[in-house]
Amino acid sequence: MLRQSTMRLTGLSVQLKLLVRAKAFSTSSTRYANRAVVYTETGNPADVLRVQSYDPLPSPPSDSVNIRFYFSPINPSDINLVQGVYPAKPAQLQLSAEQQAFVGGNEGVAEVVDVGNAVQGLRKGDRVVVGKPQFGTWSSSRVVPAQDLIKLPSSGLSDVNAATIIVNPPTAYNMLHSFVELQEGDWVLQNGANSAVGQAVIQIAARKGIKTINFVRNRPDLDNLISALAELGATHVFTYDALGDKSLVKHVKQWTSDRPIRLMLNCVGGRDTTAMTRLLGENAHLVSYGAMSKQPLSLPTSQFIFKNLTAHGYWQNRWYNEHTRQEREELMRTITDLQLKEPEHEVLDLSNESSDEAATQRLRDIFVKMEQGFGKKVLLRL
Ligand SMILES: NC(=O)c1ccc[n+]([C@@H]2O[C@H](COP(=O)([O-])OP(=O)(O)OC[C@H]3O[C@@H](n4cnc5c(N)ncnc54)[C@H](OP(=O)(O)O)[C@@H]3O)[C@@H](O)[C@H]2O)c1
Numbered sequence: 001m002l003r004q005s006t007m008r009l010t011g012l013s014v015q016l017k018l019l020v021r022a023k024a025f026s027t028s029s030t031r032y033a034n035r036a037v038v039y040t041e042t043g044n045p046a047d048v049l050r051v052q053s054y055d056p057l058p059s060p061p062s063d064s065v066n067i068r069f070y071f072s073p074i075n076p077s078d079i080n081l082v083q084g085v086y087p088a089k090p091a092q093l094q095l096s097a098e099q100q101a102f103v104g105g106n107e108g109v110a111e112v113v114d115v116g117n118a119v120q121g122l123r124k125g126d127r128v129v130v131g132k133p134q135f136g137t138w139s140s141s142r143v144v145p146a147q148d149l150i151k152l153p154s155s156g157l158s159d160v161n162a163a164t165i166i167v168n169p170p171t172a173y174n175m176l177h178s179f180v181e182l183q184e185g186d187w188v189l190q191n192g193a194n195s196a197v198g199q200a201v202i203q204i205a206a207r208k209g210i211k212t213i214n215f216v217r218n219r220p221d222l223d224n225l226i227s228a229l230a231e232l233g234a235t236h237v238f239t240y241d242a243l244g245d246k247s248l249v250k251h252v253k254q255w256t257s258d259r260p261i262r263l264m265l266n267c268v269g270g271r272d273t274t275a276m277t278r279l280l281g282e283n284a285h286l287v288s289y290g291a292m293s294k295q296p297l298s299l300p301t302s303q304f305i306f307k308n309l310t311a312h313g314y315w316q317n318r319w320y321n322e323h324t325r326q327e328r329e330e331l332m333r334t335i336t337d338l339q340l341k342e343p344e345h346e347v348l349d350l351s352n353e354s355s356d357e358a359a360t361q362r363l364r365d366i367f368v369k370m371e372q373g374f375g376k377k378v379l380l381r382l
Helices: 076-083 159-163 168-178 196-207 222-232 240-244 248-255 271-279 301-307 316-322 325-338 356-371
Strands: 035-039 050-053 064-074 091-096 099-103 109-115 127-130 141-145 149-151 187-190 211-216 236-239 263-266 285-288 310-313 345-349 377-381
Touching (some): 035 091, 035 356, 127 159, 168 196, 168 263, 168 316, 187 196, 196 222, 196 263, 196 325, 211 222, 211 240, 211 271, 222 236, 240 271, 263 271, 345 356, 356 377
Parallel strands (some): 187 263, 285 310
Antiparallel strands (some): 035 099, 064 109, 091 099
């Protein structure tokens, strides 16, 4: 599990100030000028997060653009960052001349609304994402250096897919391509298979003729989940309960015609993950990218000695930090071309709430629901 730490924004007023809000658009619905989901100390998101209006943006400096986010997802790592258990620095936002706060959000889709006079290759109305981790996307409008933006095609990619393109699909794509050279007919094993990453893994693998054995938690509507994952291209779907069945290894060998499973993707950790490694063949690679169970992962030494298992961690943030803007854009193009299904989602539109307090209450309510297992990606609109 990641180290628990407490972060506190010092020297800042934590008092909520009601700022005068200007109406941004004169459409039938009211959208207030600028709002963000902010916090001044780490803790339980339902307690520490609040929605706050902030000052209108100035015109952008010559090398920057002003953007307006329209959908910004809430991902598990965003929650971990607010809790103070994720090893990254949260972004800070200047709310007014005298007030600053941390602002959440690592991805989101935005529209360019104003362009600095030296910027090339970006125009008003372009659809963009921020190509740098931890930008603080839970905000309505922001000034961004043009070099940090990735322009997305204006068509061929839904706004929901555009809003969720930076974190989960590239993680799935890179894990499937970076550790084992998979060929058509090869097999991949994964847990947390119904997560956004897991669903992207299923789809990307299926497009290449790679078969997947997928594990999920049991639930009352399991049959629906199994059908939905099968529709995405999953070859087999099990609950972790199946790991208690001694004949599972034999069945897997039959399905795979003894072709060794050489890649396992781990989103969960804990004892079930340990048990899954029994299904791996020789020279396999276990890639851990999440720790949803919050349990440590222990692996039998025999797997390393007799089966030559290799264990890795994967972090998409590291990939972004180590790759150029051109490489990031290339990855976005690759993901766009894959035409992945939109993740199941719900939009939490706080842009029309009459007060920051009312918006904060709705936001906190959704975090309470998410703690209980909401089952859908929440996309914020501020
Ligand atoms: N390393 C990286 O670069 C990277 C990139 C992207 C995501 N991630 C990580 O990948 C994980 C999934 O992210 P996501 O956005 O795809 O998540 P998501 O769509 O919100 O799905 C969460 C998944 O975790 C499962 N889960 C939750 N609590 C669990 C528990 N106690 N035991 C077992 N399974 C549990 C859920 O299963 P139920 O449906 O049964 O609740 C669901 O499958 C997160 O840990 C995230 O931080 C890492």
